[in-house]
Amino acid sequence: MEEQEKLARFQERIDSGQKIEPKDWMPERYRKQLTRMISQHAHSEIVGMLPEGNWITRAPSLRRKVALLAKVQDEAGHGLYLYSAVETLGVTREDVINEYLEGRAKYSSIFNYPTLTWADIGAIGWLVDGAAIINQTMLARGSYGPYSRAMVRICKEESFHNRQGYEIIYTLAQGTPEQKQMAQDALNRWWQPAIQMVGPPDDNSPNSAETMRWQIKVESNDVIRQRFIDRTVPQAHAAGLTIPDDQLKFNEETGHWETGPIDWDEFWRVVKGNGPCNRQRIQDRINAEREGQWVLDAAAAYAKKQGKKQLTLTE
Amino acid sequence: MSHVKEGAHGILWEVFIQSKPGIPHKHAGNVHAHDAEQALTNARDVYTRRMEGVSIWVIPANLVTASAGEDSDAFFDPAEDKVYRHPTFYTVPEGVKYL
Ligand SMILES: [Fe+2]
Numbered sequence: 109m110e111e112q113e114k115l116a117r118f119q120e121r122i123d124s125g126q127k128i129e130p131k132d133w134m135p136e137r138y139r140k141q142l143t144r145m146i147s148q149h150a151h152s153e154i155v156g157m158l159p160e161g162n163w164i165t166r167a168p169s170l171r172r173k174v175a176l177l178a179k180v181q182d183e184a185g186h187g188l189y190l191y192s193a194v195e196t197l198g199v200t201r202e203d204v205i206n207e208y209l210e211g212r213a214k215y216s217s218i219f220n221y222p223t224l225t226w227a228d229i230g231a232i233g234w235l236v237d238g239a240a241i242i243n244q245t246m247l248a249r250g251s252y253g254p255y256s257r258a259m260v261r262i263c264k265e266e267s268f269h270n271r272q273g274y275e276i277i278y279t280l281a282q283g284t285p286e287q288k289q290m291a292q293d294a295l296n297r298w299w300q301p302a303i304q305m306v307g308p309p310d311d312n313s314p315n316s317a318e319t320m321r322w323q324i325k326v327e328s329n330d331v332i333r334q335r336f337i338d339r340t341v342p343q344a345h346a347a348g349l350t351i352p353d354d355q356l357k358f359n360e361e362t363g364h365w366e367t368g369p370i371d372w373d374e375f376w377r378v379v380k381g382n383g384p385c386n387r388q389r390i391q392d393r394i395n396a397e398r399e400g401q402w403v404l405d406a407a408a409a410y411a412k413k414q415g416k417k418q419l420t421l422t423e
Numbered sequence: 424m425s426h427v428k429e430g431a432h433g434i435l436w437e438v439f440i441q442s443k444p445g446i447p448h449k450h451a452g453n454v455h456a457h458d459a460e461q462a463l464t465n466a467r468d469v470y471t472r473r474m475e476g477v478s479i480w481v482i483p484a485n486l487v488t489a490s491a492g493e494d495s496d497a498f499f500d501p502a503e504d505k506v507y508r509h510p511t512f513y514t515v516p517e518g519v520k521y522l
C-alpha cells in the first residue's frame with residue numbers, strides 16, 4: 109500500500125474509534141509522539157515519588173503514614189505500567205530511563221517544587237493528583253491501546269490519592285489558626301503550578317494539533333485546565349480556604365470559574381530545567397539507580413545460579 | 424556511560440491475573456524480572472495491591488506469538504460467512520418450546 113493510502117486508512121481507523129495496537133501499522137510521527145508522551149508520563153510518576161517520599165518518615169500519625177506510603181507505592185506502579193506501555197512502541201525500558209537520567213527527557217514540571225511543610229503533602233494529593241485524574245481520564249479514551257489501558261488502571265487507583273490529600277488539607281484547615289495558615293500557605297504555593305501542570309494554552313502548545321488529530325489526546329489543555337479549576341475552587345471554599353487569585357470570579361453565564369493571568373513564563377522556566385528542584389530531582393534518581401544496582405545484580409546472579417527458566421533477551 | 428545497562432532490569436514478562444476462582448486469567452500488563460519467581464512477586468506487587476487476584480501467570484513476552492492486527496480481516500475471514508453456526512439462523516415453528 110502507498111504511504112498516503114496507509115495514512116488515510118490509519119486516520120479512518122482512529123476516527124471510527126478503533127484502538128491502535130502495538131503490531132499495527134502506524135505513522136512514524138504517531139510512534140514518536142506517543143513514545144515522547146508516555147515516557148514523560150512514566151518519568152513523572154517516578155519522580156513524583158520524591159517530593160512525597162520526603163515526608164513519609166515525618167507523617168504526623170500512623171494513619172497518615174500508611175496512606176502516604178501506599179500512595180507513593182501506587183505511583184511506583186504507575187511508572188511501571190507506563191514504562192511497559194512505552195516498550196510496546198519498540199524502545200527498551202533501560203533506554204527510556206537513561207534518556208531521563210541524562211537530562212534529555214522531560215517530566216511534569218510540578219515535581220520540581222519542594223515540599224516544605226506537611227500541608228504540601230495534602231496539597232499534592234488534592235491538587236496535583238486532582239489535575240492528573242482529569243487529564244488521565246481523558247487520556248484513557250485515547251487511540252493507543254496499551255496507553256489507554258494503562259490509564260484506565262491508573263485512574264482506578266488515583267481517586268484514593270486525591271481524597272487522602274484533600275482530607276489532609278481539610279483537617280488542617282479546620283484546626284488551630286497555625287494549622288489553617290499552613291494549609292492556606294500550601295495552597296498559595298501550589299495553586300499556580302497546579303493550574304499550569306496540564307500544559308500550555310492551546311494556541312501555544314506545539315504538539316497539540318497532531319496529538320489531537322490522532323486522538324492521543326481527546327481534549328485540549330485549555331478544556332482540561334478549566335475542568336480542574338471548576339472542580340477545585342468549590343473544594344477550596346468548602347475547606348474555608350482562599351484561592352490565591354484576586355481576579356478569580358464565577359461567570360454565571362458560562363458556569364465557569366475565571367482566573368486572572370496564569371504565569372506561563374514561570375511554567376517554561378521550570379520546564380526548561382530552572383525550577384527550584386530540577387537538578388536535585390535528577391541527581392536523586394541517578395543516586396537511586398546507582399545505590400539500587402546491587403539489588404538488580406543480586407537478582408540476576410540468583411536467577412543464573414538457580415538456572416530456573418532463565419531466558420535471555422536474544423531468545 | 425549510561426546509567427542503566429541494557430538488560431539490567433531483566434527480561435519482559437506478560438502478566439495474567441485470575442480475579443476470582445473459576446474464571447479465566449486475563450492479561451493485566453507486564454513486568455521486568457530476571458526469572459519466573461521474581462516475575463511472579465513483581466507482578467503481585469504491581470498488579471494485585473488491592474486484592475485484584477487469586478492467581479497469577481507470567482510468561483516471557485518473547486514466547487508469545489500473536490496474530491497480526493493488520494491482517495486480522497483475512498485471518499478471521501473463514502468464520503465470517505458462517506451464520507449457520509448460530510442458533511438464530513434456524514427457524515422454529517410458532518408455539519414449539521425449549522429449542
Ligand atoms: Fe500516578
Ligand SMILES: [Fe+2]
Pocket residue numbers: 183237240266269
Ligand atoms: Fe497519584
